[in-house]
Amino acid sequence: MDWIRGEKLGHGCFAIVNLAVPRSKSGGVFPLMAVKSCGFSQSSSLVKEKLILDELKDCPEVIRCFGESFSYENGEKLYNVLLEYAWGGTLADKLDNYSNRRLPESEVRRCTKALLRGIHYIHKLGYVHCDIKLQNILLGSDGGVKVADFGLAKKAGGVSGCGLRGTPLYMSPEMVCSGEQGPPADIWAVGCVVAEMATGYPAWQCSDVAGLLFRIGIGEEVPEVPGSLSEEGKDFVRRCFVKNPSNRWTAKMLLNHPFISDGQDFDDDVDAVSLTTKEEESVTISPRCPLDFPDWASSTCSITSLPLPVYSPESASSFPGDFWYVSPRVRLRDLVNNQIHDWSVSDDWVTVR
Structure with a gap:
């Protein structure tokens, strides 16, 4: 399909989008299209996008792809993907x-x-x-x-x-x-x-x-x-x-x-x-990342599991906020030293996920 690049509609990191007007209407009626273009050396992402759109072509809620082409403009080789033009914008x-x-x-x-x-x-x-x-x-x-x-x-x-x-x-x-x-x-x-x-x-x-x-x-x-x-x-x-x-x-x-x-x-x-x-219907069973661990010590946690001993600020490392985060090292040290805890008191219990 022979087309002429029209006004610019938008741009991304590697590609620009323009109107694409058919050069000639002889032999059929062509819709007004948009063309997404990038330099040939940076075209891998746009090539992949075109292949995905080809697979999704039967869905009316996905923008249609009409094909691809190469062009030489201002001394640069461009890769172009011809797309359905959305009259209503974004x-x-x-x-x-x-x-x-x-x-x-x-x-x-x-x-x-x-x-x-x-x-x-x-x-x-x-x-x-x-x-x-x-x-x-x-x-x-x-x-x-x-x-x-x-x-x-x-x-x-x-x-x-x-x-x-x-x-x-x-x-x-x-x-x-x-x-x-x-x-x-x-x-x-x-x-x-x-x-x-x-x-x-x-x-x-x-x-x-x-x-x-x-x-x-x-x-x-x-x-x-x-x-x-x-x-x-x-x-x-x-x-x-x-x-x-x-x-x-x-x-x-x-x-x-x-x-x-x-x-x-x-x-x-x-x-x-x-x-x-x-x-x-289910329970989160583990933290999503290492930074999740401090919220175990949050005072807003529900009470369901292991007790957390109360420590002074001198024996715990601080964490941004209004609570203290007790390191595993300190907790293990106290257990090894046979520190006795009242397991019947649940005020400081926290959820272990």
Whole structure:
């Protein structure tokens, strides 16, 4: 297909996106397209993206790919991928067009349902998007949702090949802690998208990246559930914001949630889903990373297991906050010295996960 590069629509780290206008309409009618281009020497990621889009071509909620081409422009060889043009811009653009940057709940429901259909199809074919955010959700001329930008996508269960992968505001706890990025990471990002559509603000209110990553990965804090949502909407968001990825709801399960299902089953073979939280059905059995250990000594922990002796500040190392973290060395020393503890007193007991 012969085409002419039009105005610039956007850019990323290695690629730019322009309008692509067919040079001639003879022999058929060609749609207005977008072309994503990068230098040939840096084209491995874009080549991979094109191959993934070819596999996802049958999903109406995923942006279509019309092919690839090479061109020489300003003395440089470029690799180009021709894509469906989204007339409605991005979901971020849609929020900007509202005076208070909030979408009506009916529109939040509609966009979320379409987004989840696309994500379910992506996961069904064995991929993880890895960068779900408002800027990567496009809208067609009819308002239909299109998942785009698969530059960071990977096979589920595959090695990410890098450290942090994605956009910090939408990263899941398991990504921050251990680099783990499976289908549940996309679901966490869906929760962030829904919260942002409902409030007009990012799910996390934090301008410092290091502080943001600490809040995401350490402890039990999750983003605040938007108070403006209905009870069904609040419950939906809570299913996405579950710290343990194995307890987080899947796209398939969420498509049957009352918030977006309209009382109709998404798929005949979907297992019946109880509206009790998955986290009530299982217990987190281990810390997610070494930095998780200090919260064992938190005064807010529930009382279920081994006692923690009370130590003076001189015998313990301090940890940022209003509590002391007692090192294993100190605890073992006291046990070896036959220090006697009153095991019937549970005031200082903490949860061992």
